[in-house]
Amino acid sequence: MAMDLQSPNDDIVQQRTMASMEEKLLKSRQRRSHPEPHTICPFPGSLIKVHDEIRWPQLTSFGPCRHRTHRFLPFEKRKWDLLDEFLTRTKRNWQFYYERLMNSTDQIKRCYSEEVDKPADDHELVEMMLLDGSFMVELFLQYEEGKDFTPPPPWSVQTLIADLLKLENQLPFFVLENLFELSTVGPPIRSLSYLALRFLSQAFRKSPEMVKAQVRKPKHLLDLFRRSLLPATNLDEDSQLSKHDHPMHPIQSVKHLRTAGISVRQRTAKSLLEIDFKKFQIPPLALKIPPLAIDDFTNAILVNCVAVEQCFTDESKHFTAYVCFMSCLMKQPEDVGYLRSADIINGFSRDEESFINMLNGIGTKVGSTLRECYLCKQFREIHCYYNSYWASISRSFFQYNHIMLYCSLLQIIVSIVGWRVSGN
Numbered sequence: 001m002a003m004d005l006q007s008p009n010d011d012i013v014q015q016r017t018m019a020s021m022e023e024k025l026l027k028s029r030q031r032r033s034h035p036e037p038h039t040i041c042p043f044p045g046s047l048i049k050v051h052d053e054i055r056w057p058q059l060t061s062f063g064p065c066r067h068r069t070h071r072f073l074p075f076e077k078r079k080w081d082l083l084d085e086f087l088t089r090t091k092r093n094w095q096f097y098y099e100r101l102m103n104s105t106d107q108i109k110r111c112y113s114e115e116v117d118k119p120a121d122d123h124e125l126v127e128m129m130l131l132d133g134s135f136m137v138e139l140f141l142q143y144e145e146g147k148d149f150t151p152p153p154p155w156s157v158q159t160l161i162a163d164l165l166k167l168e169n170q171l172p173f174f175v176l177e178n179l180f181e182l183s184t185v186g187p188p189i190r191s192l193s194y195l196a197l198r199f200l201s202q203a204f205r206k207s208p209e210m211v212k213a214q215v216r217k218p219k220h221l222l223d224l225f226r227r228s229l230l231p232a233t234n235l236d237e238d239s240q241l242s243k244h245d246h247p248m249h250p251i252q253s254v255k256h257l258r259t260a261g262i263s264v265r266q267r268t269a270k271s272l273l274e275i276d277f278k279k280f281q282i283p284p285l286a287l288k289i290p291p292l293a294i295d296d297f298t299n300a301i302l303v304n305c306v307a308v309e310q311c312f313t314d315e316s317k318h319f320t321a322y323v324c325f326m327s328c329l330m331k332q333p334e335d336v337g338y339l340r341s342a343d344i345i346n347g348f349s350r351d352e353e354s355f356i357n358m359l360n361g362i363g364t365k366v367g368s369t370l371r372e373c374y375l376c377k378q379f380r381e382i383h384c385y386y387n388s389y390w391a392s393i394s395r396s397f398f399q400y401n402h403i404m405l406y407c408s409l410l411q412i413i414v415s416i417v418g419w420r421v422s423g424n
Contacts, residue, residue: 294347327363
């Protein structure tokens with residue numbers, strides 16, 4: 001009689017399988033009991049092939065997404081320095097903040113998607129949140145006090161700000177707020193959102209008035225910065241106008257629009273997204289665009305804001321529409337040259353080609369997904385005007401040819417009649 005022998009290795013495999021199933025079932029129960037969606041996720045795959053390098057931090061990493069790789073280790077010392085300064089400022093030891101963050105570990109984990117490889121040990125996760133979070137809060141406080149933070153060469157503050165606004169470098173904003181609120185005695189004079197935007201906006205080459213602080217319950221720093229730049233438009237009205245539209249037609253480049261009599265001018269606005277087309281301004285018709293800098297920072301901001309909108313379906317597609325709109329306008333260096341002469345864009349000429357490639361790459365990837373957006377009206381009116389302009393030119397040319405043909409026939413008839421009369 002044969003006996004079914006089971007080796008110790010089989011028992012180990014079975015135990016691991018059962019433990020894995022238990023862990024997956026537990027995660028499933030947690031998702032159902034806490035239905036709120038995550039707010040931080042990896043860079044969307046649709047954009048990786050277009051601009052993979054923009055997703056990577058240059059100076060340092062925050063949070064678990066791309067944490068503590070070897071090339072970021074030198075900057076870790078600066079984080080510990082600012083943590084020490086934060087503790088000195090607040091006159092509290094690190095255990096005070098550590099214990100309170102430990103009570104929020106489940107909430108912190110839910111902010112990150114399952115694709116993010118989070119530390120298995122809660123203590124490691126809390127240490128990460130405390131070190132990175134206190135660095136950010138102290139950084140914003142010191143800037144408000146007039147102290148300049150100098151990153152190690154060859155990096156600049158602009159590089160640090162770009163890293164703070166990378167999608168895969170985000171911390172839950174409530175972690176920063178908890179640290180900020182616990183660190184103050186009495187009501188704070190300024191909100192954390194205000195302090196953060198004050199620091200972040202210094203690298204955007206814009207006046208302070210162009211950055212608003214009225215952002216309620218931001219998910220993270222990138223969400224705060226992105227929403228602070230959204231234009232104050234009637235989105236409900238624009239959506240109603242576009243619901244029955246077909247997919248948006250691309251508009252022509254600056255060169256072709258100018259040929260059709262549409263001038264392109266700089267516009268002073270509170271947001272770089274506030275593009276306006278004056279359809280009934282005669283003469284001339286004017287497309288007005290707020291100024292924009294061409295540099296690595298702008299590239300990173302635009303791409304990461306589009307990435308947020310592509311990751312979360314409930315987010316408005318303002319930056320996606322803006323990038324698609326600008327990609328239509330700038331097809332060739334001569335389009336960029338005209339916008340530069342009109343003071344709409346500025347920056348180094350060496351960045352022009354990469355900027356055009358960035359715009360066109362994103363426009364190709366996500367442009368077809370736009371159905372309703374805040375620029376629907378501008379897309380439609382420019383497209384209709386351009387087509388009607390050239391249709392009228394074609395009609396005029398056709399009519400002119402007919403008139404010239406009639407004149408030629410009449411001239412031939414007159415010549416024949418004259419010849420016959422003279423012959424008689």
